[in-house]
Amino acid sequence: MTREPVLIRVDGTRASGWEGLVRCMSLAYALQRRRRTCHFLSQLEPASLLASAIKRGGNEWLDADAPAGQSEDLEELTQEIRRIRPAAVVIDSPNIGPDYLAEIVALGPLVMSIDTQAAFRLPSQLVFNPTLSQTAADYEVCPGTQVLCGRRYPLVRPEIRRVRPIRAQEPPEPIRVLVGFGDDPHNQTERIAKLLVQSTKVPHIDILARTWHPQLEAWRALAAESSGRISVSTETSEIAGRVSRCHFALCDGNSWALEFACVGVP
DSSP: OOOOOEEEEEOBBTTTBSHHHHHHHHHHHHHHTTTOOEEEEEOBSSHHHHHHHHHHTTOEEEEOSSOTTSHHHHHHHHHHHHHHOOSEEEEEOTTOOHHHHHHHHHTSSEEEEEOSSOOSOBOOSEEEOOSSSOOGGGOOBOTTOEEEOSTTOOOOOHHHHTTTTGGGSOOOSSOEEEEEOTTOTTOHHHHHHHHHHTOTTOOEEEEEOOTTOTTHHHHHHHHHTTTTSEEEEOSHHHHHHHHHHOSEEEEOSSHHHHHHHHHTOO
16 A cells, blocks of 8 residues: 655635634544655644644644745645655645646646535545535536535544544533634634623533634633633543533534534534
8 A cells, every 4th residue: 555645735824714724634633544644735823833733643844935826836836746746635725726726636646625615617536525515516526526525524533523422411510511613713702701601500611722823822811710610622632521521512613513513512
């Protein structure tokens, strides 16, 4: 079996958001279990925290010179494909168009597009939608392209999936509420947590956060002032424990929402 690496083109910045990067990191974790290293060609912000998160899983990070989709980015990606010679290239960016993808397909490796919009005809050999936003019939693709989307294909981390047997029974009281808004550019997390803490019927509020979120320290300060009623979890093992004990969750349409649905969290 070949152990050629996989090259992933995705950005994780305040401008682009971090959902695409989180998806690709989950995919890289699954590939690592099959002994296949992933090389991330990405613009990262904050770079130090995100780069360490990528390398913690045994993967590599290459700092991209330009945002995904620009002509300079296409030139750099072409150079990296010729240097690394990957078995596949995974591309996750709404700013990348059909001409860009066609150039990468012409270089030879299998190209997988992570696409949630179905906005144009995709020349990639594999199209993957890990959300429930589209059906296979919504995509216009080239002959021979395989489309993976629908209820069978959401990305759910194994640590979260393993709590399904625990969730088969109603969690014991007192009531625990999860708050997880992903990128949360408008800081809805803090607003919702402050509203919930005013209710005596909700004694425990668990905030799910990503280690690189700019409001993380503010949420930790809020938790410190709550007399133990609010907690902040960032590690996957911690989050899995919170998910197993919660009674319901408040979130938006991010990757956590699909994980909550998978294990039966209302």
